[in-house]
Amino acid sequence: MTGIRYTKDSDDIVTLQFDLHGTVNKIDLVFIEEFSKVIDQLEKEGNSLKGVIITSAKNSFIAGADLKAILSLTKKMASDFLYMITLFKSLIRRLEKLSVPVVAAINGSAIGGGVEIALACHHRIAIDSQAIQLGLPEITFGLLPGGGGTVRLIHLLGVEKALPYILSGTLLTPTEARKKGIIDELASDHNDLLQKSKTWILNNPHALQPWDMPDHKIPGGNIRNPNIVQWMIATTASIPKKSCGSNIAIQEILNVATQTLSINFESALRVESRSLVTLSMSQETKNKINTLFIQLNDINGGMSRPKSIPHSAVQKIGILGAGMMGRGIAVACAKKGINVILKDINRSTAHAGKEAIEKYLENDHHKADILSRIYPTEDAHDLKDCDLIIEAVFENVDIKAKVTKEAETYLGLNGIFATNTSTLPISLLSHSIQKPENYIGIHFFSPADKMRLIEIIVGKKTSKETLAKAFDFSRQINKTPIIINDSRGFFTSRVFGTFLDEGAQLLEEGVNPVKIEHAARLAGMPIGPLAISDELSQKLIIEIAETNAQLDNKMGKATAMNGEASYRVAKLLVDKYHRSGKAFDGGFYEYPEKGKKYLWPELKKLYGTTQKTLSTKEIQDRLLFRQALEAVRCYDEGVLNSVAEANVGSIFGIGFPSCTGGILQYINAYGLDDFYARALELTKLYGDRFSPPALLKSMASKGKVFE
Numbered sequence: 001m002t003g004i005r006y007t008k009d010s011d012d013i014v015t016l017q018f019d020l021h022g023t024v025n026k027i028d029l030v031f032i033e034e035f036s037k038v039i040d041q042l043e044k045e046g047n048s049l050k051g052v053i054i055t056s057a058k059n060s061f062i063a064g065a066d067l068k069a070i071l072s073l074t075k076k077m078a079s080d081f082l083y084m085i086t087l088f089k090s091l092i093r094r095l096e097k098l099s100v101p102v103v104a105a106i107n108g109s110a111i112g113g114g115v116e117i118a119l120a121c122h123h124r125i126a127i128d129s130q131a132i133q134l135g136l137p138e139i140t141f142g143l144l145p146g147g148g149g150t151v152r153l154i155h156l157l158g159v160e161k162a163l164p165y166i167l168s169g170t171l172l173t174p175t176e177a178r179k180k181g182i183i184d185e186l187a188s189d190h191n192d193l194l195q196k197s198k199t200w201i202l203n204n205p206h207a208l209q210p211w212d213m214p215d216h217k218i219p220g221g222n223i224r225n226p227n228i229v230q231w232m233i234a235t236t237a238s239i240p241k242k243s244c245g246s247n248i249a250i251q252e253i254l255n256v257a258t259q260t261l262s263i264n265f266e267s268a269l270r271v272e273s274r275s276l277v278t279l280s281m282s283q284e285t286k287n288k289i290n291t292l293f294i295q296l297n298d299i300n301g302g303m304s305r306p307k308s309i310p311h312s313a314v315q316k317i318g319i320l321g322a323g324m325m326g327r328g329i330a331v332a333c334a335k336k337g338i339n340v341i342l343k344d345i346n347r348s349t350a351h352a353g354k355e356a357i358e359k360y361l362e363n364d365h366h367k368a369d370i371l372s373r374i375y376p377t378e379d380a381h382d383l384k385d386c387d388l389i390i391e392a393v394f395e396n397v398d399i400k401a402k403v404t405k406e407a408e409t410y411l412g413l414n415g416i417f418a419t420n421t422s423t424l425p426i427s428l429l430s431h432s433i434q435k436p437e438n439y440i441g442i443h444f445f446s447p448a449d450k451m452r453l454i455e456i457i458v459g460k461k462t463s464k465e466t467l468a469k470a471f472d473f474s475r476q477i478n479k480t481p482i483i484i485n486d487s488r489g490f491f492t493s494r495v496f497g498t499f500l501d502e503g504a505q506l507l508e509e510g511v512n513p514v515k516i517e518h519a520a521r522l523a524g525m526p527i528g529p530l531a532i533s534d535e536l537s538q539k540l541i542i543e544i545a546e547t548n549a550q551l552d553n554k555m556g557k558a559t560a561m562n563g564e565a566s567y568r569v570a571k572l573l574v575d576k577y578h579r580s581g582k583a584f585d586g587g588f589y590e591y592p593e594k595g596k597k598y599l600w601p602e603l604k605k606l607y608g609t610t611q612k613t614l615s616t617k618e619i620q621d622r623l624l625f626r627q628a629l630e631a632v633r634c635y636d637e638g639v640l641n642s643v644a645e646a647n648v649g650s651i652f653g654i655g656f657p658s659c660t661g662g663i664l665q666y667i668n669a670y671g672l673d674d675f676y677a678r679a680l681e682l683t684k685l686y687g688d689r690f691s692p693p694a695l696l697k698s699m700a701s702k703g704k705v706f707e
Contacts, residue, residue: 003034005057006041012050013201014042015194019057027113027147028066032088039094051201052098053194054121055105064112067141067289070280078277085273089148092120093269101207103197106183107190109133111171115182116147119156122207123200126174127193128186135171141293142249142285142659144256146276151268154260155211157181158219160231163257167239167250211265223261232258247659252279283669287661291651295644295662296480302471304483304641309468313476314338318389318410320403322353322376325420326392328448331357334373335366335449336477341383342376343407350376383410388473390442392420395547400424401432408433416466418442422493423544424551426459426486436461440470443490445653453652454479459486480652482645488548491634491646492653495663497563498626498689499654500541503529504565505686506622507607511614513588513599519619524657529623530588530599537581538570545570577602624666625682625690627656628675631663635706636695643706664706672700 003020016038018025025031042052056062073081095102095117104118106126115136118124126132136145136153144150145166153162157180165180177183185200187193210216221228232254239250252275260268279285317333319326322344330340330353344350354376361367375382383389389407393399400419408417416438419429430436441457454474458467467483474481484490489497506516507530517528533541545567573579573587579600581587589597631650634640647662660666667675676697682690699705 003030004038006038008045009198011198011202012048013053013198014045014049014051015053015055017055017057018062023058024060024063025056025058025114026063026066027088028069029084032084032091035091036087039091042098043094049098049100050205051100051198052095052102053105053197053201054102054117055107055194055197058108060108060114061104061106061110062114062117063110064114064138065147067293070143070289071286071294073280075281078281081280082273082277085146085276086270089269089273092117092148096120096122096209097212101201101204103200105187105193105197106132106134106174107193111135112138112145112149113147116145116149116152119149119152119182120209122209123185123197123204124183125185125187125193125196125200126177126183127189128174130173132174133171134174134177134182135169136166137169137171139167139169139249139253140288142282142288143279144249144253144272144275146272146279148269148272150253150256150272151260151265152211153182154257155216155218155265158221159228159257159261160220163235163253166253166257218261223258228261232261248282248284249279284659287665287669288658291644291647291661291665292658296648298644299482299648300475300480302475304645305471306464306468309465312387312469312472314387314473316341316386316412318343318383318386318407319392320344320389320407321392322350322356323392325444325446325448327353327357327360328446328450329390329392329420329444330374331361331370331449332444332477332479334370338373338477340374341386342374343380343383344376344378347376347378350378380406380410383407385412385415386410387412387415388418388469389415390418390420392444395421395424395544397424397429400429404429404432408435411438416440416469418470420444421457423489423548425488426457426462428551428554430459430461437463438466440466441484441486441490442470442474443492445492451652452478452480453492453649454481455490455492455649455653456481456483457486457490458483480648482649482653483641484645484649485639485641487634487637487639488551491631491639492649494634494639495627495630495650495656496654497566498630499525499623500529500533500536501563501566502623502626503533504563504569506614506619507569507603508565510608511619512608513603515614515616516619517599519616520623522616523620523624524659525623526655531597533566533570534582534587534589537583538574538587539580539584541566541570542574572606621678622682622686622690624657625675625679627654628663628667629679629690629692632667632693632696635664636693646706667696668705668707672696672705676700 005017008014020031102121104121104124109132110118115134136149138145150166174183174186178186185196187196236254256272256275259271316339318341319330320343322342330342333340342350342353344353354374358371361370389411391400391403393403417433418440421441422443426441430439433439439459440462443455445451445453456470471481503516507513513530517530520528545563579587582591588600590600591597631646640646643664646664650656650663651658656663676692679690679692
């Protein structure tokens with residue numbers, strides 16, 4: 001039992017301190033073997049045992065299962081995998097039936113399996129720290145909490161409280177988890193944690209789990225309760241249907257929840273186990289694990305960061321522009337303890353920016369602390385000694401050059417300067433700075449404080465030191481940085497532009513706009529191309545296209561940034577019908593003050609003369625292939641540095657269907673031969689925008705995949 005320290009005190013309370021191999025206490029075969037020995041020993045203690053405390057010797061509590069192992073599972077291994085799940089669940093079932101109180105003393109983050117073990121304890125206490133995260137994020141990887149978590153949480157909280165939490169995969173702070181009833185008590189520090197654990201054990205010598213009590217009923221009712229039946233029907237109907245197997249993880253979770261409400265506790269655990277095996281064998285799950293766990297961890301771990309450069313941290317940051325993007329960046333930085341100078345053209349605009357932040361943070365418990373770190377100003381001198389200055393003004397070369405020149409001189413020693421541009425080449429913008437080696441692109445996504453992706457764009461003269469500092473800053477504010485080489489539109493904007501443009505192309509051809517939007521959502525995109533155009537605004541689409549058209553004369557035509565169809569449609573809507581988007585009271589959609597948005601009724605009349613009939617599959621292929629082909633061009637041109645950054649960037653940056661595993665994995669799963677052939681078909685039907693790059697043909701002929 002070397003990985004689990006077993007100590008018994010004078011009160012006959014055993015503390016199990018988990019300290020297994022690796023940086024975290026991962027649930028794998030070694031874990032199960034060690035845990036099995038511990039359970040045997042606890043059962044041998046008999047009447048001499050008064051209670052058990054489970055805690056960790058590491059900074060985290062207990063992590064989840066070994067997700068990498070799931071990638072190698074085949075259908076032939078299903079029975080062995082089911083046996084391992086059943087064995088693990090039998091161990092924690094024996095733990096909660098020891099006839100003595102068991103307390104989970106949670107001293108660090110508990111993710112997935114760690115929470116499931118905690119739920120098998122009679123009482124859960126966690127240190128009250130913002131750094132600790134607790135949750136069941138399995139659905140993020142196409143799985144469900146299969147170590148008893150789904151069944152236990154429903155029996156603990158009732159299906160109406162448990163199911164939305166399981167389906168969201170949200171991670172909570174200890175305070176938030178306590179409010180939801182997942183955590184019972186909070187402790188101030190490690191000593192307080194252990195003391196409260198022992199006190200609870202001594203005060204509750206005959207503790208039982210609720211589901212082991214003779215009179216137990218699921219809170220809120222079971223499947224025999226008409227209100228619960230209606231709630232389950234409504235919940236099932238309200239969950240957006242997606243392609244990729246209609247999101248099979250959601251289906252399996254709903255199935256387990258329904259069964260949990262219908263059968264006894266032990267039987268429900270078996271249903272949960274079988275569902276976990278089913279999901280673990282699916283391609284959708286393997287796609288998600290590969291991209292959203294392995295590739296994501298590789299990126300966050302610095303696979304593209306220059307290795308020889310010492311790590312750094314930003315203490316003071318200057319943000320030029322107090323508009324929506326500048327404010328979002330300010331909040332993201334202040335939340336992580338960075339002092340922010342929020343500069344705009346005049347005092348009133350700068351202070352209006354901070355007032356907007358204050359309103360935005362109205363319900364945030366840390367509002368005062370965040371606001372105390374944000375200083376609004378119109379005076380460039382206040383930028384003195386900033387470690388980093390980020391320019392976040394309008395997408396105009398001349399305006400960016402003006403504010404950059406004014407602010408650069410105030411950078412601190414070894415400070416760097418960044419632009420938040422989403423489309424303009426860094427090498428072009430760097431002409432306005434005295435030290436282009438200290439200049440880089442840091443492209444945030446809106447809303448900047450919530451979106452986790454950052455696109456770092458490296459100019460021709462950007463130094464490795466500057467790149468390393470930009471990467472470290474991104475991780476400091478808990479963002480995922482993908483490193484992109486300079487080009488027109490970089491990666492995400494180029495690809496996303498094709499999605500908007502193909503939606504406009506379909507509209508111009510007379511395809512029903514309702515069908516366009518519905519097909520996009522069924523394909524797994526979070527929102528249709530017409531709806532997202534309204535969110536951006538038709539005015540912005542026009543401005544971006546016209547800016548890029550002007551740059552064509554200097555730098556050559558952009559691959560996808562001019563948005564020919566999206567530009568034509570936006571111009572018509574704005575110039576003739578004064579419909580500029582959501583912020584302007586209407587675009588493709590109407591936005592009533594009360595009620596849901598709906599497509600502008602005149603849209604069908606405007607573009608519906610041919611009423612072209614296309615299958616949903618054909619529309620989906622056009623929307624997804626258009627994006628994927630542009631991603632291949634970015635990869636072929638060297639704009640992308642890795643397949644991992646393409647996949648992760650496409651999911652987090654532009655909402656490419658996560659069930660595909662990302663934009664290049666989508667091609668892998670489709671099959672390069674089949675994808676190439678289908679691209680040729682689409683080219684014949686719809687034009688050269690679907691023409692596959694030579695790289696695809698070469699890779700297909702050699703049997704290669706994107707890896």
